[in-house]
Amino acid sequence: MTSGGRTGSKRTKDGAGNPSRVQAGVVGMGLMGTSIVACLLGAGHRVAAIEKGAARRRTAPQRLLHLLQDASARGLIAGAPSALMDRFTVSADFHALHGAAIVVESTVEDAATKRQVLAAIEAAVSRRTLIGSNTSAIPVTELQRGAAHPERILGLHWAEPAHITRFMEVICGRGTSPSSAQRAMRLARQWGKEPSLVRKDIRGFISNRMMYALLREAFYLVERGFATVADVDRSLRNDLGYWITFAGPFRFMDLTGIPAYAAVMKDLLPELSCATQVPRLMRKVVKSGARGVSNAKGFYRYTPAQARQWEERFVKFSHEIRELAGRYPEGSRTGEFRRRGARVSA
Numbered sequence: 001m002t003s004g005g006r007t008g009s010k011r012t013k014d015g016a017g018n019p020s021r022v023q024a025g026v027v028g029m030g031l032m033g034t035s036i037v038a039c040l041l042g043a044g045h046r047v048a049a050i051e052k053g054a055a056r057r058r059t060a061p062q063r064l065l066h067l068l069q070d071a072s073a074r075g076l077i078a079g080a081p082s083a084l085m086d087r088f089t090v091s092a093d094f095h096a097l098h099g100a101a102i103v104v105e106s107t108v109e110d111a112a113t114k115r116q117v118l119a120a121i122e123a124a125v126s127r128r129t130l131i132g133s134n135t136s137a138i139p140v141t142e143l144q145r146g147a148a149h150p151e152r153i154l155g156l157h158w159a160e161p162a163h164i165t166r167f168m169e170v171i172c173g174r175g176t177s178p179s180s181a182q183r184a185m186r187l188a189r190q191w192g193k194e195p196s197l198v199r200k201d202i203r204g205f206i207s208n209r210m211m212y213a214l215l216r217e218a219f220y221l222v223e224r225g226f227a228t229v230a231d232v233d234r235s236l237r238n239d240l241g242y243w244i245t246f247a248g249p250f251r252f253m254d255l256t257g258i259p260a261y262a263a264v265m266k267d268l269l270p271e272l273s274c275a276t277q278v279p280r281l282m283r284k285v286v287k288s289g290a291r292g293v294s295n296a297k298g299f300y301r302y303t304p305a306q307a308r309q310w311e312e313r314f315v316k317f318s319h320e321i322r323e324l325a326g327r328y329p330e331g332s333r334t335g336e337f338r339r340r341g342a343r344v345s346a
């Protein structure tokens with residue numbers, strides 16, 4: 001959500017011109033949909049949101065205003081929050097998406113629901129409208145099944161809070177056209193993101209595959225009694241947490257000496273967990289009704305006040321880490337392979 005979208009460029013046919021002239025749509029005004037709308041409004045789009053829940057529709061403007069006020073106070077958006085709110089509508093009627101050049105689906109993580117929602121979007125928009133699903137891990141090809149125009153459907157994977165984070169993965173399903181992927185990459189940059197392109201569909205994409213590999217090992221260490229939940233968290237925060245915003249794993253190996261990693265891999269990889277079931281501890285915690293800080297029940301105990309404080313601290317930290325990371329840009333164009341599977345330019 002930077003000034004990238006307010007440079008006054010003319011509208012282009014692909015809907016990646018000046019965002020103020022490009023209508024956007026978002027389906028699902030839950031946690032993520034709300035911050036996605038905040039990002040799109042901040043970038044200059046008009047946004048029509050679709051939400052099936054009456055209570056969520058009623059509370060959407062207030063939740064959104066809160067995010068915009070926060071972003072404005074931190075200098076992340078140029079326009080006044082109240083003026084941006086004038087460019088937002090919410091309803092249960094998919095016809096409101098008519099005229100949108102880009103629609104983001106952000107409903108529940110269920111393939112059948114998402115396919116139904118995508119069909120409803122396709123019925124409401126023009127055949128050139130780009131449609132991005134904010135799925136966390138469903139292969140995009142599964143979502144394209146039965147679509148009228150699969151070539152314009154792709155994964156658009158955001159990170160919460162979407163109006164602050166720079167993360168975005170643009171994922172090509174089997175039917176996605178290269179031009180749709182390029183349109184999405186251009187839009188993502190206008191939204192202030194540093195997008196990665198996932199060229200071939202794979203469940204979990206990039207960051208979630210890495211994250212879940214890490215979660216599997218974290219559960220393994222706790223369930224086998226090697227460490228407590230708090231010990232695992234502390235180690236990760238103080239090791240990986242100190243460099244991962246600065247360098248990804250490959251840059252980090254460049255920075256710290258490559259051969260040692262090869263030596264460790266040889267002995268360690270065969271010992272890492274390869275479990276394929278949801279961990280016992282995870283099943284138990286879910287069964288207890290724990291949802292994390294949102295209901296003050298999780299892997300840790302919280303009073304309601306402590307849970308609220310963790311939520312607020314997380315938002316504050318997201319702003320601060322964004323500022324810090326912004327001072328250390330990648331320093332070069334990324335993702336340009338010299339040869340297939342070989343090094344990228346530094």
Ligand SMILES: NC(=O)c1ccc[n+]([C@@H]2O[C@H](COP(=O)([O-])OP(=O)(O)OC[C@H]3O[C@@H](n4cnc5c(N)ncnc54)[C@H](O)[C@@H]3O)[C@@H](O)[C@H]2O)c1
Nearest residue numbers: 028029030031032033051052053106107108109135136160
């Ligand atoms: N929460 C995260 O940090 C995060 C991160 C990345 C991706 N995602 C993905 O984003 C999506 C949304 O996640 P969330 O955390 O915002 O969920 P959420 O439950 O907070 O919100 C989902 C919203 O979609 C609405 N909805 C459901 N079916 C609908 C329909 N047919 N039409 C209109 N609205 C409908 C629900 O009423 C709800 O308001 C999921 O696919 C999730 O995996 C979430």
